[in-house]
Amino acid sequence: MTAALIALDWGTSSFRAWLMDGAGRVLDELSAPMGILAVPEGDFDAAFESWLAGWLAAGPDLPIIASGMITSRNGWVETPYAALPVDVETLAAQVMPHRTRQGRVVHFVTGVAQNPADGLPDVIRGEETEIIGHLAASGAREGLFLLPGTHSKWLRVRDGAITDFSTAMTGELFALLSAHSILGRLMEPGPPQPVAFDQGVEVGRKGDLPLRLFSARALPLFGRLPAGAVSDYLSGLLIGAEMAAALNGRDTSGGLTIVGRGDLAERYARALTAFTMPAAIAAPDMARHGLVEIATHAGLLA
Template sequence: MSRGLIGIDWGTSSFRAWRMDAGGQVMDIMGDGPGILAAAAAPGGFEGALERAIGGWLSEGQPVIASGMITSRNGWVETPYLPLPLDAAALAGALLRHPSRFGALHFTCGAVSDPDGPAPDVMRGEETEIIGHLATGDGADGLFVLPGTHSKWARVRGGRLTGFRTVMTGEIFAAMRDHSILGRLAEPGPFDAEAFASGVRAGAADGPLLGRVFAARSLALMGRLRPAAIADYLSGLLIGDEVAQEAARAGDRAVTIIGRGDLADRYRIACAGNGIVARVAAPGMAQKGLWNIARKAGIV
């Protein structure tokens, strides 16, 4: 009888794991284990962190599959980046089997876009979420965005990942807010939808991005932007520029957001502000992707 599957989505600052039965149904969830930075520094390193997080699930012969930054240079074991186009079968065929004291762990590969061109790009983990979405049968060819510190814009054709780009909006927003004159007048406050929408419009305008962001300062200087609204205006401007460049100018009228919560909401609003219909994918795409890859690899 099958032991089912343990799937792990292990990122830089997050750890989520699912215990699935032989049919892929989720029986248990661990939602808040340590990310790889914390795990690497903890007693026993990655093995110790894994045992503390989901030791009760682990037993001899239990298939385990993991994706995310745990497969990077700073992770447990570094796996290659696979070239595009990429599908579940290719990810399954390239699984890296790595011994541990819990038995063999299976690590997925990342994906690389344009490795020899002027703008190479890489992902680790998001390819698994996209595969998960496609496997639901709910997915279709088109444009996807996975919001985050580094958001990923991905294009799918014929059920395969054919292109993607990393946009550093989240991280650079924080750097601008915390380490430039743009944040110096800012004060905390609840989400200001009007300021965000105004930023989205500025994000879709012409001109250099690092010129348009200066309005977050000059509007505030002129008393036209409240201190508590500055951060939301800037957030709207950066996400609005991203959406306008990636979707609106490419002619897309629809995009699928893979992600939840506040950040996915901001992307949905910014899409609407650019005349793009955004739908938010059902939750659990990482778990579904891990299941699908493991099935194709025959480890479950």
Template sequence: MKQASWLIVDWGTTNFRAFAIDELGNVVAKIEKPMGLLQVKDGEFASALESVLTVWLSHYQTLPIFMAGMVGSAQGWVPVPYEYVPVDLNDIASKSIQFTLPWGAQATIVPGLCEALSNGSFDVMRGEEVQLLGLQSLVTEPDFTAVLPGTHSKHVNVKKRKIESFKTYMTGEFFSILSKHSIIGMALPNQECSQASFIKGVSSDLGPELMNTVFSARTLRLFDKIKETEVLEYLSGLLIGNELSRLGSEKIYIVGNVLLSDRYQSACHALNLKCEVVDGELAFLEGMKKIKEHF
């Protein structure tokens, strides 16, 4: 741990991750806690962070910290304004905000991104922009489409190293709501993994009427077309398939954790979409290293 020369923090709404990085950019230690913004009382972010670092690192007071995620939101530690797309990925670092921590170390928080839509609405992201910056350094193409699955999945178009546009799909949150708080998930027995039921959901002909088709997760169970123990597998496939059906035929990069990336990759194969999986943590760390190079 004495090798650590700086820290990376990914601080979201529900979770907290910190990485100790040496002078060569290697991860020498990692800590992960369910200490998201929702768990920090009365805006005491400095105290919350120090409580973690005190028991983790003996010399934390000397280490600069680079942070990303919801920690820079209006509900976070220091609000960092959104940058509008299109934006050059390399310009993200220059819009970061720096401040001095109570124990004297320097902190840097990365901005999120937003897109003003033609209908007068907006789309936003925080944290994924760092993964995109890292992805840019891991692939050779200047133009690519990336899918970042999660509670709020992101589809991002990058052209000539610029983020041109993106869309958010509430796939993960919608699945959680339906499985826990709707008739679809009511009184289900213990669920089993089933690739067949997942792909059956992915391949369903949704058309534009998801709100109608999603009811099939109930009716197919009633008429024994899917097993009661595989309803949520079918529902997951239905929602992910609907999300991915919006993509074109070009190759996409799936950037996320192993579990979600595997599901999205299986769905892409079922829909004849070309894809390549990139580890989300690796992309995040590479992106934060790029951020640090600017300071």
């Protein structure tokens, strides 16, 4: 098999790269906890050349495609946002070529924005590629998608196009509250506590989050929650509140699919049972599938 494409998924906290043949089969892959904020002195050209030196030497003329936060204001090249609705043809048509200092051309997949006059703006970078990958791999054309993470994304797809989405800062809130608020003072490490997580989901799904958060402090004070279970309780509380808000009035026809890493996807799937909302979990590496699909439509991969 001959190499035909280099694909990069470069996010805030991680870097993944695949060397693929013309059929999108993986010949080699790299992964490192080297997100855009960890690149020394923000020199993305140098990091790219160093990390992929072997591939680039063997195939100096290979087409290169990249997506994720690498296209953000803090990344390598800030690309414009595509406007909704967005499908694979839209993204392929708006791929932005960038010539590196070494003369190589990297094709960046743009992010997506919604900025309604009567509502709040929102943006995604990278999640659009994962959704395109899932649609290509599964043959789906409709549905509600949840991509959990530091900033969870809820996206609606109709007729193969992303039509709306929203962002929940649940993961970041959990990290901040655990490390920098009084709620983390009684937390102790320990094994997973699924019962405490479920308890938190039930409390969070009732709404009024600012009035319920302090329960993560008060319950252990009165001996009603072990210190080793506070973390799971707080996680469940925040996720339950996120889901209650995200599912309120949202069209769930076509089913719900969770796209993301296994442990976090399983946690969200567990929480959804409290909402009697069964969810399928997508296969891994949807970003890779999406990059191949966009590259093909953009004429980078024959």
